[in-house]
Amino acid sequence: xxxxxxxxxxxxxxxxxxxxxxxxxxxxxxxxxxxxxxxxxxxxxxxxxxxxxxxxxxxxxxxxxxxxxxxxxxxxxxxxxxxxxxxxxxxxxxxxxxxxxxxxxxxxxxxxxxxxxxxxxxxxxxxxxxxxxxxxxxxxxxxxxxxxxxxxxxxxxxxxxxxxxxxxxxxxxxxxxxxxxxxxxxxxxxxxxxxxxxxxxxxxxxxxxxxxxxxxxxxxxxxxxxxxxxxxxxxxxxxxxxxxxxxxxxxxxxxxxxxxxxxxxxxxxxxxxxxxxxxxxxxxxxxxxxxxxxxxxxxxxxxxxxxxxxxxxxxxxxxxxxxxxxxxxxxxxxxxxxxxxxxxxxxxxxxxxxxxxxxxxxxxxxxxxxxxxxxxxxxxxxxxxxxxxxxxxxxx
Amino acid sequence: xxxxxxxxxxxxxxxxxxxxxxxxxxxxxxxxxxxxxxxxxxxxxxxxxxxxxxxxxxxxxxxxxxxxxxxxxxxxxxxxxxxxxxxxxxxxxxxxxxxxxxxxxxxxxxxxxxxxxxxxxxxxxxxxxxxxxxxxxxxxxxxxxxxxxxxxxxxxxxxxxxxxxxxxxxxxxxxxxxxxxxxxxxxxxxxxxxxxxxxxxxxxxxxxxxxxxxxxxxxxxxxxxxxxxxxxxxxxxxxxxxxxxxxxxxxxxxxxxxxxxxxxxxxxxxxxxxxxxxxxxxxxxxxxxxxxxxxxxxxxxxxxxxxxxxxxxxxxxxxxxxxxxxxxxxxxxxxxxxxxxxxxxxxxxxxxxxxxxxxxxxxxxxxxxxxxxxxxxxxxxxxxxxxxxxxxxxxxxxxxxxxxxxxxxxxxxxxxxxxxxxxxxxxxxxxxxxxxxxxxxxxxxxxxxxxxxxxxxxxxxxxxxxxxxxxxxxxx
Numbered sequence: 061x062x063x064x065x066x067x068x069x070x071x072x073x074x075x076x077x078x079x080x081x082x083x084x085x086x087x088x089x090x091x092x093x094x095x096x097x098x099x100x101x102x103x104x105x106x107x108x109x110x111x112x113x114x115x116x117x118x119x120x121x122x123x124x125x126x127x128x129x130x131x132x133x134x135x136x137x138x139x140x141x142x143x144x145x146x147x148x149x150x151x152x153x154x155x156x157x158x159x160x161x162x163x164x165x166x167x168x169x170x171x172x173x174x175x176x177x178x179x180x181x182x183x184x185x186x187x188x189x190x191x192x193x194x195x196x197x198x199x200x201x202x203x204x205x206x207x208x209x210x211x212x213x214x215x216x217x218x219x220x221x222x223x224x225x226x227x228x229x230x231x232x233x234x235x236x237x238x239x240x241x242x243x244x245x246x247x248x249x250x251x252x253x254x255x256x257x258x259x260x261x262x263x264x265x266x267x268x269x270x271x272x273x274x275x276x277x278x279x280x281x282x283x284x285x286x287x288x289x290x291x292x293x294x295x296x297x298x299x300x301x302x303x304x305x306x307x308x309x310x311x312x313x314x315x316x317x318x319x320x321x322x323x324x325x326x327x328x329x330x331x332x333x334x335x336x337x338x339x340x341x342x343x344x345x346x347x348x349x350x351x352x353x354x355x356x357x358x359x360x361x362x363x364x365x366x367x368x369x370x371x372x373x374x375x376x377x378x379x380x381x382x383x384x385x386x387x388x389x390x391x392x393x394x395x396x397x398x399x400x401x402x403x404x405x406x407x408x409x410x411x412x413x414x415x416x417x418x419x420x421x422x423x424x425x426x427x428x429x430x431x432x433x434x435x436x437x438x439x440x441x442x443x444x445x446x447x448x449x450x451x452x453x454x455x456x
Numbered sequence: 457x458x459x460x461x462x463x464x465x466x467x468x469x470x471x472x473x474x475x476x477x478x479x480x481x482x483x484x485x486x487x488x489x490x491x492x493x494x495x496x497x498x499x500x501x502x503x504x505x506x507x508x509x510x511x512x513x514x515x516x517x518x519x520x521x522x523x524x525x526x527x528x529x530x531x532x533x534x535x536x537x538x539x540x541x542x543x544x545x546x547x548x549x550x551x552x553x554x555x556x557x558x559x560x561x562x563x564x565x566x567x568x569x570x571x572x573x574x575x576x577x578x579x580x581x582x583x584x585x586x587x588x589x590x591x592x593x594x595x596x597x598x599x600x601x602x603x604x605x606x607x608x609x610x611x612x613x614x615x616x617x618x619x620x621x622x623x624x625x626x627x628x629x630x631x632x633x634x635x636x637x638x639x640x641x642x643x644x645x646x647x648x649x650x651x652x653x654x655x656x657x658x659x660x661x662x663x664x665x666x667x668x669x670x671x672x673x674x675x676x677x678x679x680x681x682x683x684x685x686x687x688x689x690x691x692x693x694x695x696x697x698x699x700x701x702x703x704x705x706x707x708x709x710x711x712x713x714x715x716x717x718x719x720x721x722x723x724x725x726x727x728x729x730x731x732x733x734x735x736x737x738x739x740x741x742x743x744x745x746x747x748x749x750x751x752x753x754x755x756x757x758x759x760x761x762x763x764x765x766x767x768x769x770x771x772x773x774x775x776x777x778x779x780x781x782x783x784x785x786x787x788x789x790x791x792x793x794x795x796x797x798x799x800x801x802x803x804x805x806x807x808x809x810x811x812x813x814x815x816x817x818x819x820x821x822x823x824x825x826x827x828x829x830x831x832x833x834x835x836x837x838x839x840x841x842x843x844x845x846x847x848x849x850x851x852x853x854x855x856x857x858x859x860x861x862x863x864x865x866x867x868x869x870x871x872x873x874x875x876x877x878x879x880x881x882x883x884x885x886x887x888x889x890x891x892x893x894x895x896x897x898x899x900x901x902x903x904x905x906x907x908x909x910x911x912x913x914x915x916x917x918x919x920x921x922x923x924x925x926x927x928x929x930x931x932x
Binding site for chain 1: 462463903904907911912914915916918
């Protein structure tokens with residue numbers, strides 16, 4: 061409604077002034093939003109050499125081959141993460157391997173790739189530093205975030221083999237394995253059918269959502285606000301937000317089905333089979349394998365101490381209940397130990413060696429700088445012991 | 457609850473919303489309750505001291521005004537001074553004087569037993585004590601009528617924007633505003649916002665980021681190179697200015713939100729043209745307080761039939777000012793240093809003026825340009841005394857300052873960073889000087905430019921601001 065102010069007409073003057081105020085507010089919001097976004101982009105450009113106009117998020121680091129094998133993009137860079145020309149995190153690696161060099165490849169997913177640690181403090185880098193006194197040993201971080209068990213060997217052949225590894229530390233995550241029980245899966249599908257809905261297919265991204273994802277200042281502001289709030293309030297808000305997100309995920313994934321109190325035996329078997337295939341496959345290529353258990357912060361004893369971590373982790377694994385999540389690592393780690401025994405593979409039991417506190421874990425599965433250092437030291441001890449034993453058994 | 461925290465913002469928003477909703481007659485009560493709550497958020501136990509100081513001066517001032525006999529009036533003034541200075545003396549200076557006395561006794565070969573009170577310095581005690589003293593003295597001098605309502609006077613003392621680190625506003629200004637009816641106007645909001653944001657920027661982005669450079673030298677045992685000490689001194693000079701003037705601007709901004717005009721504590725001191733000018737622009741509420749309640753009375757006092765020499769008087773008042781900042785010998789030395797500089801400037805002024813008479817316009821232009829730089833370096837050198845934790849550290853850093861200039865290159869990036877960090881403040885204050893106003897001069901700019909400046913500042917504060925819990929002047 062356009063109101064024309066006439067002298068002495070108080071109501072219309074008030075309406076105009078209200079409209080002016082509203083327009084000012086709009087101008088304020090638009091200008092602030094634009095300038096904040098420009099600042100965020102300039103900031104990224106100065107700090108990380110990020111492009112000013114393109115999309116800038118962690119997806120820059122990853123790509124899929126035609127057959128769906130996920131790998132790091134050679135030469136990619138996102139914030140502190142840099143990928144070398146061979147597609148590994150860390151400094152450049154010479155190919156072919158210089159004579160007299162032994163290469164230890166750390167082969168895992170995000171926990172090995174490094175998330176919370178500063179640059180050069182992920183555990184493979186720390187291990188490299190610790191082994192630097194041994195001549196000719198190189199440690200390479202060949203991990204890919206989200207690499208699945210079924211594609212592990214394909215990735216290995218295509219991207220890791222060119223680096224000519226001598227030893228592979230196989231750090232296997234279990235997050236993709238826990239699934240709903242077959243009956244629950246059937247019920248979920250039936251209920252979806254009964255409701256007249258189509259089976260879940262990947263939805264095209266909503267345009268507004270895509271625009272919001274491209275706004276770089278929002279996550280920065282969120283983090284800044286979180287940092288400025290008193291820790292108790294920040295944690296409480298964060299926990300509640302995560303709880304809401306978990307409920308949404310549960311609705312999406314579980315529907316009416318209840319989350320599992322315990323991982324299905326068939327999923328554990330599938331995990332064990334995949335792990336065994338990987339070990340055998342890598343060995344068949346003439347490369348030694350070292351296994352490790354998969355340490356997690358949460359277990360049956362401390363699950364109530366780290367409420368937020370538990371809720372956050374359940375977002376990743378909504379098929380498991382609180383108890384299911386707390387027990388999962390133990391069950392999968394038992395299978396890792398079993399494979400190690402059966403195939404006679406050396407095992408570094410990191411799950412038993414790392415204290416279950418937030419001093420070492422940034423969340424349920426990723427390390428803090430201190431945690432990464434401890435993992436590296438555990439492997440270092442193992443290699444030192446192996447070297448000592450090899451020297452002892454060498455014919456004189 | 458410090459000014460650079462989100463809880464403070466939430467607190468101010470809550471109090472302001474209630475302030476606007478309440479009828480005028482309840483607003484002072486609301487502000488008083490908010491002020492006490494704010495003070496209690498630091499340590500509720502010190503509320504007792506605040507109340508003691510408030511009620512003593514309220515009572516003494518009323519008695520002084522009611523009496524005609526000079527002796528009786530003086531008696532009540534003395535009661536007020538004894539209570540206020542006594543509390544200040546016990547909490548702030550007792551251990552210092554005790555330790556100094558022990559040192560003297562040890563010097564003459566005695567072995568006194570070690571004794572000290574385990575006291576925590578109440579936040580803002582030096583500020584509100586000076587406020588209450590000035591009130592009683594003004595009533596005694598018949599320059600001010602005493603407040604007849606305790607709540608009004610209590611609000612004057614405890615007014616939360618200025619309670620913990622000033623400005624030390626006088627009753628003639630602040631109390632009068634409290635006593636007169638005020639409307640909270642929407643038009644005050646942009647000015648309040650501008651002042652608060654500018655103060656926050658200076659504190660969080662500039663001062664707190666410079667802290668790391670300062671601490672690299674002052675919190676680490678030496679030896680350091682001369683250039684490293686120079687970088688730390690530059691950083692500290694900028695840091696202490698941005699920290700304190702930032703606080704003062706935030707305080708003024710919050711006060712303005714409630715319709716109060718609090719005095720400007722800093723008038724662009726880095727653009728001072730002489731030492732006298734510098735002290736007329738730096739911590740104005742304290743320097744003017746010292747001038748009115750210490751310097752002038754001492755200047756009028758005759759010792760052995762003669763008035764005190766102005767140069768001696770200057771040094772004495774500066775030493776007192778140094779002691780106000782803290783109970784330590786380095787603050788005494790800081791006061792003596794600035795007092796001596798000022799005395800020297802007073803002595804040399806006629807000679808300088810005569811010499812300047814023969815200068816060409818070009819030379820005069822150079823002189824004008826170089827003066828602020830020279831003044832800044834003299835001020836920064838004084839920061840060595842101000843920031844050091846002991847006289848031992850002063851001596852060792854002064855020694856460090858004289859050597860190691862062959863290692864200038866590694867420190868140059870740090871010095872450049874310090875100067876770059878301060879550059880926005882310098883540009884802003886230059887523009888401010890052109891308009892002859894405080895930080896609210898930006899409100900004269902076009903809206904889009906204003907909003908853009910605000911957003912860029914907000915970004916720097918939120919993303920690149922370092923967070924420290926406290927302000928430098930909270931310790932005083």
